[in-house]
Amino acid sequence: MKSEKSGLTGFHYKLLAVLGTIWAFVAINTISAGFVIALLRKEPGFQGSLTKLGSLGSAALFGMLFGAWIFGYLADRIGRKKTLVLAVSTFSLGSIVSSFAGNLDQLIVLRFIVGLGLGGTLPVASSYFAEFMPDSIRGAMVSILESFWAIGTIIIGIVALLVKADWRAILLFGGAVILILPLLLTLPESPRFLLAKGRVREAREVLRRILGREGDFDLPGGVRRASIGDLWRRYGKTTLMVSIAWFSIAFAYYGFFIWLPRFLSATLGITVFRSFQYFVITAIAQLPGYWSAAYLLERIGRKKTLAYYLLLSGIAGVGFYFAANSGNEGAIIASAIAFSFFNLGAWGAIYAYTPELYPTELRGTGMGWAGAMARIGGGIAPILAGRIMEVGSAALAVLVIAAVAIIGALDVLALGEETMGKSLT
Numbered sequence: 446m447k448s449e450k451s452g453l454t455g456f457h458y459k460l461l462a463v464l465g466t467i468w469a470f471v472a473i474n475t476i477s478a479g480f481v482i483a484l485l486r487k488e489p490g491f492q493g494s495l496t497k498l499g500s501l502g503s504a505a506l507f508g509m510l511f512g513a514w515i516f517g518y519l520a521d522r523i524g525r526k527k528t529l530v531l532a533v534s535t536f537s538l539g540s541i542v543s544s545f546a547g548n549l550d551q552l553i554v555l556r557f558i559v560g561l562g563l564g565g566t567l568p569v570a571s572s573y574f575a576e577f578m579p580d581s582i583r584g585a586m587v588s589i590l591e592s593f594w595a596i597g598t599i600i601i602g603i604v605a606l607l608v609k610a611d612w613r614a615i616l617l618f619g620g621a622v623i624l625i626l627p628l629l630l631t632l633p634e635s636p637r638f639l640l641a642k643g644r645v646r647e648a649r650e651v652l653r654r655i656l657g658r659e660g661d662f663d664l665p666g667g668v669r670r671a672s673i674g675d676l677w678r679r680y681g682k683t684t685l686m687v688s689i690a691w692f693s694i695a696f697a698y699y700g701f702f703i704w705l706p707r708f709l710s711a712t713l714g715i716t717v718f719r720s721f722q723y724f725v726i727t728a729i730a731q732l733p734g735y736w737s738a739a740y741l742l743e744r745i746g747r748k749k750t751l752a753y754y755l756l757l758s759g760i761a762g763v764g765f766y767f768a769a770n771s772g773n774e775g776a777i778i779a780s781a782i783a784f785s786f787f788n789l790g791a792w793g794a795i796y797a798y799t800p801e802l803y804p805t806e807l808r809g810t811g812m813g814w815a816g817a818m819a820r821i822g823g824g825i826a827p828i829l830a831g832r833i834m835e836v837g838s839a840a841l842a843v844l845v846i847a848a849v850a851i852i853g854a855l856d857v858l859a860l861g862e863e864t865m866g867k868s869l870t
Contacts, residue, residue, distance in 0.1 A: 453579070453582075454655060456577075456654070456655045457577065457578070457586075457655075459632075460574065460577060460632060461574075461586070461589065461590060463625060463628050463629055463632060464570050464573070464574050464590060465590055465593035465596075466593070466622070466625050467529075467533055467566060467570060467622060467625060467629070468567075468570065468590060468591070468593040468594055468597065469593040469594065469596045469597030469600065470537075470597060470619065470621070470622035470625075471536070471563050471566055471567060471594070471597065472593070472594040472595075472596075472597030472598050472601070473597045473598075473600060473601040473604075473618070473619050473622075474505070474536055474540050474559055474563055474619040474622075475505065475506075475563060475699075476597070476598050476601050476602075476702060476703075477601055477605075477615050477616060477619055478501060478502045478505060478556065478703055478827075479502065479702060479703045479704065479705060479706055479707075479724075480601070480602075480605045480610070480612065480615055480706065480721065481501065481552075481612045481615060481616065482498045482499075482501055482502055482703065482704075482706075482707070483706040483707060483710075483717045483720070483721075484610055484612045484717065485498065485501070485549065485612065486498070488612070491548060491549045491552070492549070494831075494835065495831040495832070495834055495835050496828060496831045496832050496835060497549070497831075498831060499703075499704075499827040499828040499829075499830060499831030499832070500553060500827075500828055500831075501549065501552060501553050501556060502699070502703040502704075502827035502828075503823075503824040503825070503826075503827045503828050504553045504554070504556040504557045504560060505556045505557065505559050505560030505563060506560060506695075506699060506820050506823040506824035506827070507557060507560060507820060507824040508556070508557040508558060508559065508560020508561045508563070508564060508820075509560040509561070509563050509564025509567075509816065509819075509820040509823070509824075510560075510564060510817050510820030510821055510824060511560075511561060511564065511817075512532065512535075512560060512561035512562060512563060512564025512565040512566075512816075512820075513564040513565060513567070513568055513812075513813045513814075513815075513816030513817040513819070513820060514813055514814070514817050515561070515565060516528050516531070516532045516564065516565025516566070516568070516569055516813065517565070517568050517569065517809050517810055517811075517812055517813015517814065517816065517817075518809075518810065518813060519531070519565075520568075520569045520572060520573075520638075520809035520810075520812075520813070521638075521806065521807075521808075521809040521810050524634050524635070524638055525569055525572060525573035525576070525634065525635045525638055525809070526573065526629075526632060526633070526634045526635070527634075528565065528569050528809075529565075529566065529569045529570055529573060529629065530626065530629060530630065531562075531565070532561075532562045532563075532564075532565030532566040532569060533562065533566055533622060533623075533625075533626060533629065534562070534623070534626065535558070535559075535561055535562030535565070536559050536560075536561070536562025536563045536566065536622070537562070537619075537620045537621075537622045537623040537626075538620065538623065539555060539556075539558040539559035539561075539562060539620075540559050540616055540617070540619035540620040540622075541616075541617060541619075541620030541623075542555055542558075543555035543556055543558075543559060543616050544613045544614070544616035544617040544620070545613070559619075560820075564816055564817075564820055567816055568809070568812030568813050568815065568816040569809065569812070569813075570590075571587065571590070571591075571796050571799075571800060571812055572635075572800050572808050572809050572812050573635055574586070574587060574590050575587055575797075575800040575801075575808075576635040576636070576637040576638070576800075576805075576808075577635065577636075577655070580866070580867075581743075581866075582743070583797070583801075584739075584742040584743055584747060584797040584798075584801075584865065585739045585740070585742055585743050585797075587793075587796050587797035587800070588735060588738055588739035588742055588793035588794065588796070588797050589735070589736075589739055589793075590796070591735060591789075591792055591793040591796045591797075592731075592732060592735030592736065592739070592793060594731070594735075594789065594792065595728060595729075595731030595732045595734070595735055595789055596732070598702075598728040598731060599725060599728045599729060599731075599732075601615070601618075601619075602721060602724050602725035602728050603725060604618050605721050606718075606721055606722065606725070610717070610718055610721065633651040633654060633655075634647070634651065635651075636648040636651045636652055637805045638805070639651065640805075641805045641806050673810060673814060675807055675810070676803070676807060676810060676811055676814055679807075680802070680803065680807070680811075682860055683802050683803075683860075683862070684811070684814065685860060686856055686857065686859075686860035686861050687799055687802065687811070687814070687815050687818070688814070688815075688818045689818075689852070689853060689856040689860075690751070690755075690795060690853050690856055690857050690861075691795065691799075691815045691816070691818040691819040691822070692818045692819065692821060692822035692853070693755065693822060693849050693850055693852055693853025693854075693856065694755060694788070694791055694792060694795055694819065694822075694850070694853055695818075695819035695820065695821075695822040695823035695826070696822035696823060696825065696826045696846065696849045696850075697755075697758060697759070697762070697788055697826075697846050697847070697849055697850035697853070698788055698789075698792065698823065699822075699823035699824075699826045699827055700823075700826030700827060700829070700830045700842070700845075700846040700849075701762070701784060701788070701843065701846050703826070703827040703830075704827065704830050704831070704834075704839075704842065705720075705724055705727065705781070706720040706721060706724055707720075707834070707839065708765075708781075708839045708842070708843060709723050709724070709777075709781070711834070711838075711839040712768075712769040712777055712839055712840065713774055713777060723778065723781075726778070726782070727778075727781045727782050727784075727785040728785065730782045730783075730785040730786045731785050731786065731789035733786060734754075734785065734786035734787060734788070734789040734790035734793070735789055735790055735792075735793045737786075737790055738750055738754060738790035738791070738793040738794050739793060741794075742793075742794060742797055742865070743865065746863045746864075746865040747794060747797060747798035747801070747863060747864050747865055748798070748857060748858075748861040748862065748863045748864075749863075750790075750794040751791055751794035751795050751798055751854075751857050751861070752854045752855075752857040752858045752861065753854070754787045754788070754790040754791035754794060755787075755788075755791045755850050755851075755853045755854035755857065756850075756851060756854035756855075757783070757787040758783075758784050758787035758788040758791060758847075758850050759847045759848065759849075759850035759851035759853075759854060760847070760851075761780050761781075761783035761784040761786075761787060761847070762780070762784055762843050762844065762846050762847025762848075762850060763844065763847045764776070764779075764780035764783065765777060765780035765781060765784065765840070765843045765847070766840045766841070766843050766844040766847065768780050769838075769839065769840035769843070770840055788850070798861075798864065799811065799812060799815050800812060801864035801867060802862075802864060822849075826846065826849075829842075829845070830842040830845075830846065833845060
């Protein structure tokens with residue numbers, strides 16, 4: 446659409462505020478599992494092995510796997526906005542109900558339901574947001590949206606401290622996102638989706654609402670129904686790269702952060718509550734990670750930014766392994782901060798990069814597939830890390846996580862293509 450050449454308006458900032466708040470609550474609901482796991486070990490009726498507690502961290506992530514597929518499919522059929530409302534409603538209500546769970550098994554099931562909504566929210570919100578952004582700053586703006594994840598991570602760390610590590614209060618807070626739904630309902634449908642469905646009049650009305658004047662755009666030459674098969678038939682190499690990259694980045698992130706309170710308490714010999722304080726410090730490093738990636742996305746490109754940040758997060762993980770084995774407290778904290786900085790910068794890059802790799806009729810499906818690959822990686826990581834700690838050590842678990850991040854970086858360098866400056870098709 447030629448209207449994408451226009452600059453930002455008040456609408457774009459409202460869109461960022463609403464979707465950013467939702468994004469922060471996705472982080473709150475996801476990261477809360479790490480605090481809950483650390484606290485349940487002493488809770489009657491909720492105790493279990495490290496492997497089973499790891500499955501609690503994985504439950505939402507496996508739910509996100511199915512949610513990404515289901516809601517990604519819906520986004521290309523009933524629209525971005527309607528699908529996003531459904532996804533946010535699912536995870537907000539699920540989080541509220543999960544705070545009343547009576548035992549570990551119930552909590553695992555409820556966390557899976559929460560995950561369905563979380564998994565749908567991320568890819569749909571990313572596609573929806575990207576389709577409103579001007580070409581020249583789209584990558585940076587998507588990365589800024591992703592930076593709200595860091596804000597949510599910091600908030601849940603502070604909330605965990607304020608409620609004195611009450612895991613039920615932590616989960617109940619995650620459901621507060623339901624309060625943002627009235628604002629979400631005031632937003633319009635994506636004009637790109639409307640055009641792809643042949644709803645030209647509605648698309649023009651949306652552009653008039655955003656720009657204050659009639660939009661000027663090129664109509665798509667033809668619309669066809671998208672499927673996952675199309676991703677592989679038409680974009681096989683790209684989809685392979687996307688699959689490995691999303692699996693790797695999610696494996697590294699969830700494997701590290703779901704267990705970070707445990708990693709810190711085990712390697713530093715501190716209490717769980719004290720590890721929460723260190724967690725907040727590492728989370729703060731995520732914000733400059735996002736911001737630096739947002740800057741580099743429009744300078745050196747999407748591919749290089751993603752690959753280099755993934756690689757550096759892996760190197761930071763290797764540093765954590767050696768620091769933990771040597772017992773150097775300063776090096777342990779420094780490497781955790783570095784991992785946080787580079788891994789979250791990589792997330793900002795991958796969310797900006799992936800929507801640009803697919804055309805409009807496949808974008809929601811492509812992001813849904815990417816999200817599903819992330820949930821497979823993220824779902825496996827907490828269970829595997831828990832098992833590695835049972836038979837080995839926290840340091841060894843982090844080393845495995847670092848290796849997967851490095852594999853993801855090499856995948857992007859080998860198979861990725863640059864999309865900086867290209868219009869969405």
